[in-house]
Amino acid sequence: MRLVTILIWVYNVRTVVYFSLFGVKVKIHPSIWVSLALMAYLLCGTEYGILGMALFVIAGFFCIFAHEMGHALAGRWLGACHPVVDMAWLGGSCSNHVCNMSRTKLVITALSGPLASMALALPVLLWMTFAYGDADGAALRLLAMVCGLVPASVLEFCPPNIVLFCTYMVQVAVWWSVLNLLPIFPLDGGVVVHQFVASPRKMHMFSIISGAVLALVFLSIGLYAMFFILLFLIFINYQGLKHSPY
Numbered sequence: 001m002r003l004v005t006i007l008i009w010v011y012n013v014r015t016v017v018y019f020s021l022f023g024v025k026v027k028i029h030p031s032i033w034v035s036l037a038l039m040a041y042l043l044c045g046t047e048y049g050i051l052g053m054a055l056f057v058i059a060g061f062f063c064i065f066a067h068e069m070g071h072a073l074a075g076r077w078l079g080a081c082h083p084v085v086d087m088a089w090l091g092g093s094c095s096n097h098v099c100n101m102s103r104t105k106l107v108i109t110a111l112s113g114p115l116a117s118m119a120l121a122l123p124v125l126l127w128m129t130f131a132y133g134d135a136d137g138a139a140l141r142l143l144a145m146v147c148g149l150v151p152a153s154v155l156e157f158c159p160p161n162i163v164l165f166c167t168y169m170v171q172v173a174v175w176w177s178v179l180n181l182l183p184i185f186p187l188d189g190g191v192v193v194h195q196f197v198a199s200p201r202k203m204h205m206f207s208i209i210s211g212a213v214l215a216l217v218f219l220s221i222g223l224y225a226m227f228f229i230l231l232f233l234i235f236i237n238y239q240g241l242k243h244s245p246y
Contacts, residue, residue, distance in 0.1 A: 024072040029088035036060045042225065044168075052164060059168035061087075063117045063176055068092040070116025071109055078105040091176075103195045110191040114177035121173030124166045128158075145170045179226065184211045184233050185240070201244040207237040 017028040040056035048055075065087060071094035072083035080096035096109065129142045145167055180188040184207040197203045215230035 021069070022073060023076065023083075024069060025082075025084045027084070027086045027088075029086070031089045032061065032064075032087045032092070033057060035089055035091075048164060051161065055161065055165045056168045056172075059165055060172045063120060063169060063172040064092050066120040066173075067113040067117040067176060067180070068094045070112040070114075070119075072096065073116075074112035075101075075109040078109060080109070106195050107192050110188045110195075113188050114180050117173045118177050121170045125170045128163070128166055128170075146174050147171070179229065182210070182214060182230075183207070184214075184230070185237055187233070199244075199246055201241060201246055204237040204241040204244055208234055208241065211237065 017026075019026050036057040037053060039060065040053040044052060044056055046053070065085070068085040068087070072085050075094070075096035076083050079101050082097050084095045086093045086095070094113070101109070125142070125145055128145060129138050149167070183189040183193045185191065185194060185203055190203070190207050193206060194200075194203045197206060211230045211234040215227050215234070218224075218226040218230065
């Protein structure tokens with residue numbers, strides 16, 4: 001009941017931080033911090049205490065913010081105008097006025113989000129993978145970082161909190177990019193598919209089928225968070241399908 005009360009309170013909060021960065025209007029709602037804290041608890045538990053959860057929240061925010069700024073800046077560079085980034089609830093969203101953009105430019109804008117978040121985390125990933133330990137174990141350290149595990153060889157040379165923050169940044173950037181590249185609307189991969197499937201009805205049907213198949217795959221391998229996210233996306237596309245005129 002306490003969690004429900006907190007969520008209701010956050011939903012009703014009207015206080016939003018507004019600022020402009022590189023010509024992009026940014027809005028930050030308190031719900032993004034609550035969602036990231038809940039995600040930190042579900043994924044990482046209390047193994048590293050309150051400080052560990054705080055590090056996850058900060059790393060997650062930077063990765064998601066970089067993702068949305070990638071959309072905004074790429075869209076503006078390619079001809080869109082008045083980009084707005086809205087950080088709220090399960091992540092963020094970017095709105096651009098793209099009526100005069102070609103299909104190629106829209107695809108580039110959609111893919112720029114995952115590329116931006118990966119560009120933020122890639123130097124950290126390469127540094128922590130290859131700078132410490134022997135070259136033969138680099139692949140295992142790389143896999144450990146992506147899975148959110150702290151390589152022991154890195155802990156011998158770096159302060160634990162810095163390693164933990166970097167690990168969270170890599171983990172969020174990789175999995176957030178993987179999630180967004182799935183061919184399911186309104187994820188970035190689904191937006192790309194929509195550029196080649198003109199009919200909204202067919203686009204929603206494709207998203208539902210793709211989401212159902214991927215949900216079963218993630219369920220079978222024990223990635224329950226991804227499974228429930230896909231169920232939510234399937235529901236969104238089912239609602240869109242019912243209201244699609246063609």
